[in-house]
Amino acid sequence: MSGAVSQSLGWALLHLLWQGTLVAVALAAALRVLDRRAASVRYLLSCGALALMLVLPALTGWHHYASLQKGESLPSAPAAVEHSSAVVRTPGFVLERAVEKHSPVAPLAVRPTPVLERALPLLGEHMHWLVLAWGLGVTVSSLRLLSGWLKLRRLVHEAEPAPAEWQEALERLARRLGMTRPVRLLRSAALDVPAAVGWVRPVVLLPVTALTGLSTRQLEMVLAHELAHIRRHDFAVNLVQTLVETLLFYHPAVWWMSRVIRVEREHCCDDIAVGTSGNAISYARALTALESLRVMPLGMASPAMSALGGSLTDRVRRLVGAPAARCSSRWVAGASLVTLMSGVAVAGPLVALALPSAPPAATAEAPEPPALVSTPLTPAFPVPAAAPAPMMAPPPPPALRLAQAPAPAPAPAPKPMISGKRDVNVNVDADSDYDSDEDTTRVGDKPLSVDQLVALKVAGVTPERVKELESLGYEPTVSNLVQFGHADMTPEYVKEMTAILGGKPTAEELVQMRHVGVTPERVKGLSAAGYNKLSADELTQAAALGVDERFINELRSAGYDKLPFDDLIELRALGINGEYVRTLKAAGYDKLPADELTQFKALGVSPEYLRSLREAGLDKLPAEEVVQMRALGVDAAFIRKLRDEGMDKLSVDELIRLRSSGVDADFIRELRKKQ
Template identity: 40%
Template sequence: MSVFVNALGWTLLHFVWQGALIGLAAALALAALRGARPQVRYLVACAALLLCILWPAAELVGRLDAAAIGLATPVSGAIETIAPSRGLLPKLQEHMTLIVLAWAACIVALCLRTTLGLLWIQRAARLGRIDAAWQLRMDRLAQAMGIRRVVCLRIVDTLASPITAGWWRPVVLVPAALMSGLPTELLQALLAHELAHVRRFDYLVNLLQNAIETLLFYHPAVWWLSRRVRAERELIADDIASAVAGGPRQLALALSELEKLQFSHHQTALAANGGDLMHRITRLLRPAQSQSSWKSAAALLTLAVACAGCASFASAQGPDDPVDTKAVADFSSCKKPEWPRSSLAAEHTGTVHLRFLISAEGRVTDYQLKSSSGDPLLDEAARVGISKCMFKPATRNGKPVAAWMQMQYIWTLH
């Protein structure tokens, strides 16, 4: 197994508990800020979602750097806490290549789905009809909102909700049904909502969300955080649009008309039907008073301290920490490594220096090749042979703990 595949596999597995911790922290923070402005909740959700990709990325880089200089990249105690079953960690290590291949296959499928969505939007923008009168109205509205870029308007028959796509040359796709069935002032309110996304460069953030969702598709916390980002973003756009397009009541009426239509949601674009439409309508008609107080700040401070403590606990007492007694091999349980036939025929010899992680149950759960014999087949044979041994685990404060030990195997011909 390559060093990269092993490092990537353990990084993906570690994100199971890391993502859960980030999701819990974000949920508590958003609950404490439920009375705050949507901009504040949006920043919290974005920061949590960004941390979901930065944390495993930093861990992967650290594992690869450690492997490059010949240091071990141990399985942390947090994984052992999640997977305490006897023999589970060795099974994960044994099937690590399959785990990474399955992850990569899902990535390819999700990328294909995203690409097809982007191609559909490009085709709709290219084939959509142009309405000069409404293009002029939207240009004036964009100028009033401080947008200096040219925003194109296209009318699409097979669409049921306005969609914004692109950031350098943004385009707003409007369904033909809205153009013919919605009063001018209500349609203008919906266009103001889409222009609010353009002004805030929300399309770029949306693309980053899609990338994070694709890479970490297997974790529910990532999808929940991404939904919260989109929901808060729609509320922010509603506030901007209602300020320039006739007030919140007019936008609420436009959204209520939009709710009557059946539509499909495109994750690669920004649609006016994002978030909970009924919640958005209710909020526009009956805005709640913001409740930013010292209590929210105190709750967030307590949350930060608790999360720091959890992270410290997860990494504390790791297998690299000093132990009272070291792990000892039970050589009666070991089998002599089998000499690979091709290596024996070529009379390859050498010394393999391996570093093993011995679990609290006395089993080998991870390894690091410190120095090679010069023959990869001999290295692997030594690893397989020693990994079948049972060990008396190391102890710390009288209790068995996971710890690293080093062993050498000398391949020599007599």
Template identity: 90%
Template structure:
């Protein structure tokens, strides 16, 4: 790297330490003033602050580089009159001690220099090591990012398409959110939280546990959250944010701002999901239910957008807290962004003051003319006495403007459908900790006057007087909860009658809503009955539709030799991704009489035909299923066996291999023991 470029880059990275601290303090003041429910404004300000941290070192480095390029050599002078100490240049300081050999004040050159004047030249001499350390850190961070990206792409490749019913539900939600781009819905057994991936071809990854552990309405709310990430282009913003983290990994302010951005991003998507469902309490319960289904750790940072990002406790507390004055209008967002980005304009003069133009570069062949004997010795580049004052004055205006930005003109009230919390009047003496929830509202329409919350919920669900009479004619109570749920599920009298006939009984309103959401149809019920599963409950039918257990899947397993499976076994096999192709591959490997439990364990532990083939090549053929499961669970594979054989252990049984592996005894341990002997 060119010397001037290396020096400029190094000083830019060093100056960012105090510049980034100032920006972080200004952002903290702004966030302190802003309402914590104004997620969109807080998110915009945080993104602007992080972008400013990327602009400031670029301005600083460019200013320093240009100053170096404009430096001119000094005029020649007789070498016999003056000896020049080596010149070391640092931003704002050029130290040059010119000692006249004929001057009686020559001993002044031995006076101690200030600490800063000694430290900066030393730092400038070793700047290339600082730049090298930064480049090494960027390389390590890039490798970590690349590893996470490759893992994410592998998850997408291995995921399976979700049931067609849920793909259609996702498309309906996307249309309600005003999205035109197609979004694929995939399910994966390797995930335990939903995630949104991609920009040009976005994908929503759905864990298998969410299909069976969440109600239909809760799952729709979670999907709305993921679609909100895609609609807001959060995946692209997150990639840029990760790039900034990689380049400026050494600065604590960068990591703090990134954490704030991720938290506020989840809050923004929460607001959109609540606006889609119309009830914040139900959405908070959906997040809590999704958290309870998690069994795997979150792992390292990933470009994917997850519904459980940020602190779940803080998000739920924010959702159920009393609504505050909104300040998320477009006027406020624009004014706040302009205010923060105006720091770029302030940063230019600030950098110019902190880094005065580089002085002329002196060389041994071109020394400066000797100063008069009576003149005091001074630095080659004098710094005016008044210069320090402007250095400290400019940081104040950005913080002040940031604090004043959230004071806009009154904004129009948001539409009722987008309000995350109900605003209707309720009797606080009855239950001060409760809030309106249409899921639990048993108020009959027509019995007494309805509250504002109830009227809004009914209107959003498309309830009309005809719908009320229709519900009564079907034999269901016309409560607010039933009407709202039936409206969101687009329930029709024909569907209710057909499902009643298919089940042989009258299903409850909650059962009808859940079955309707996941796509349970009379045809699907008849198909399952024709396949031998004719006495299923509404919950069983909901699970079957959510996971894709249908007549085709059952016949596929039957053709592979599994024709008398319990329904719970079918659900578990389908959830883990066991299909006819996998069963046939195991048969070809010699395992053609496995029970449903064995199949489940094989698939859950990753016992593949390739793994069985490597065991057979290592001399372990036709092992009982229990031993295969235990070996795979302990990590005994062909490579482990081969390394032990290289150390002389070539006649080990399965039990001995498992004992060695579980105890941590491997070929390296044996080799080290032999070296000690």
């Protein structure tokens, strides 16, 4: 990198410290004015502010480089400024009044502060070290991002297709949201929260626990949230966002803006998900239920976007409460947006004024007295009042929300139209706390409310469906009719499952089995494999996780026959199959009990790990010791380093004690140096 480029880049990075602080202050002031419920506008402003953080250093560096090409002095050499006849406008210089004898008004002259006189030359001389440190930071951040991306791709590759019924439900939701691109639905045992991945070929990753732990309606709301991410092109915006974080990792304002963007992005998708159901309380319950299913946090840095991003408490409070609006009118929000967007237009001239423009070097002639300034000085610090237009402008979501207490007089405001699978347009009253999942009102007993009629129409309920449900022996309540309608329940399916189970299942059990893909053929296959008389819940778990006749026969061929059904579910959830069992058998671990087998898989005991222990001299270890060593991180590298320090022929118990106490080769080496 040439000296001019290095100097320009270094000064651009340094100037961004105060420029970015001003942008962050402007954004914070704008967010303070806007209503918290105006998630779309807040998201646009935050994206614009982050984009401005990338524009400002580019303009600064370009202006500095152009000045150097013209032969102007660097900002690190202000020695001749005091005796120059030119006016220098540089941040950190003080303005002093030069008194002129016959002038009624004392004009201003510019003098550098003593601190900057000493600091700027030092910065200029060591600027290449600053650029080098920045480059190392960018490299480390890039490697971290690449690691997260590779983990994400591996998750997508190892995931399995979700049941066909849920893929169809996802496609119906996508059509209701106006999406035309195909979206794949995959299930993964390695995740505990849903996530949206990809832009050109988007994928929704669904944890297996969500298929069995959430109700049908709750899972549809969560899927609507993930589809909202895809419809808004959030994946592409998130990639650009992570790029800015990588390049400007050293600036705290960048991380704060990025966090605000992620929070408001989730709020925007929450609004869209609520718009598909018309019920904010039900959606808040779905988020809470999803959180209760989590076993571990999503601990990977990746571009994936989860339905539980941001603070769950704040999101639920925003959905079910009506906070006091800080934005007095739409005009205020619009004025804030226009003001912030104008920041890019004025950023260039302000940055040019902020940079020094020193004259050519002084000659050997006697210095002339400083020239007096007869015109006002332009402010040296640019104050960007706004952010540019966002990198990707998402469609505005419906602003549905609930009031904390029902208002006595106001009429409900009209909301965006929602089309069901029969393409019927309806208006949703957003201020209702109606929840069809708990509605036991019988159709025909009394007049139905607007919300109940909306839910029935969206689910495709007809008078024939009501009579059909009664003929099957189920109460024609609003809840049953809506759930049966969304599940596309048929009389044939109800009769077949009743005959298989030996009794009439509940409406909720029927809906769950229908959605996860429980079919008479699948039940017959399980019976042929030796698992008959399973309950509705067990059949639902088996279908959701993919436990079928093929999986059972595969384990049986690997030596695991007549396993309890709960062990089958646990093995399948962890991804244990016949191939994994055979690889362990080849490594000398045959006929492990089911609990030890699950421990091996959960801790990541692989044939490679067992081979490395054998090469390190630890062969034919009991399964319990292997589990302990793997859990503590005792591997071949740890053993070799200890041997290099003279700790040879250690037992497994000694290795475990050393590792659990934090004693390693580095600790031993440090002690020897002090002896």
